[in-house]
Amino acid sequence: MQLHKMAPGRVQAEQKKARPLLPKQAVEIQKFGRITTLPNGLSERVCRLSVEVLNQVLADTMTLRDLYKKHHWQTSGATFYQLHLLYDKHYNEQAELVDQIAERIQVLGGISIAMAADVVETTKLERPPRGREEVPVQLARLLEGHQLTLRAAREAAEQADQAGDLGTNDLLISQVIRTNELQVWFIAEHLVPLALVRDDAT
Numbered sequence: 001m002q003l004h005k006m007a008p009g010r011v012q013a014e015q016k017k018a019r020p021l022l023p024k025q026a027v028e029i030q031k032f033g034r035i036t037t038l039p040n041g042l043s044e045r046v047c048r049l050s051v052e053v054l055n056q057v058l059a060d061t062m063t064l065r066d067l068y069k070k071h072h073w074q075t076s077g078a079t080f081y082q083l084h085l086l087y088d089k090h091y092n093e094q095a096e097l098v099d100q101i102a103e104r105i106q107v108l109g110g111i112s113i114a115m116a117a118d119v120v121e122t123t124k125l126e127r128p129p130r131g132r133e134e135v136p137v138q139l140a141r142l143l144e145g146h147q148l149t150l151r152a153a154r155e156a157a158e159q160a161d162q163a164g165d166l167g168t169n170d171l172l173i174s175q176v177i178r179t180n181e182l183q184v185w186f187i188a189e190h191l192v193p194l195a196l197v198r199d200d201a202t
């Protein structure tokens with residue numbers, strides 16, 4: 001078979017095109033914090049404001065999600081089985097929120113934070129110890145995390161509403177706020193001090 005002959009310069013250029021780009025050669029096509037203007041009827045200023053507050057809610061939600069998985073693995077005691085399952089249910093719901101918030105940021109032309117180191121620098125949630133904590137501490141820690149996330153989400157929803165970014169407002173209210181409020185209820189009820197077995201001796 002006769003191969004088509006190509007000028008050496010063109011061969012080199014073609015080979016270069018097919019070569020995988022290694023990380024060192026790669027360039028950022030959009031810097032963090034910059035907005036790519038999309039024809040969505042919102043000004044760049046409004047998109048930037050929403051992206052900023054959404055990234056805060058995102059970092060808090062990612063931390064809360066991971067806190068649930070930590071507790072899912074490390075819980076103990078008489079309520080081990082139900083808490084093990086409940087923590088994982090909430091983990092999955094928080095993971096779904098993470099995706100929705102991150103994609104809303106991209107929809108607005110922004111860049112969502114993604115990696116653990118960036119989450120740590122951004123979140124307002126306190127870092128838990130690496131070790132295992134007893135159940136009431138796990139529950140209290142989760143409630144504190146929900147509280148901080150809910151405050152950030154309500155402030156963000158308010159701001160988005162005032163700026164006319166109704167899509168962001170809707171996501172924050174109907175997904176983030178409602179999911180977190182429901183999870184607060186489920187977790188808080190475990191902290192009502194009722195014994196599993198009544199002690200008739202007292």
Ligand SMILES: [Fe+2]
Nearest residue numbers: 072073084088
């Ligand atoms: Fe598991």
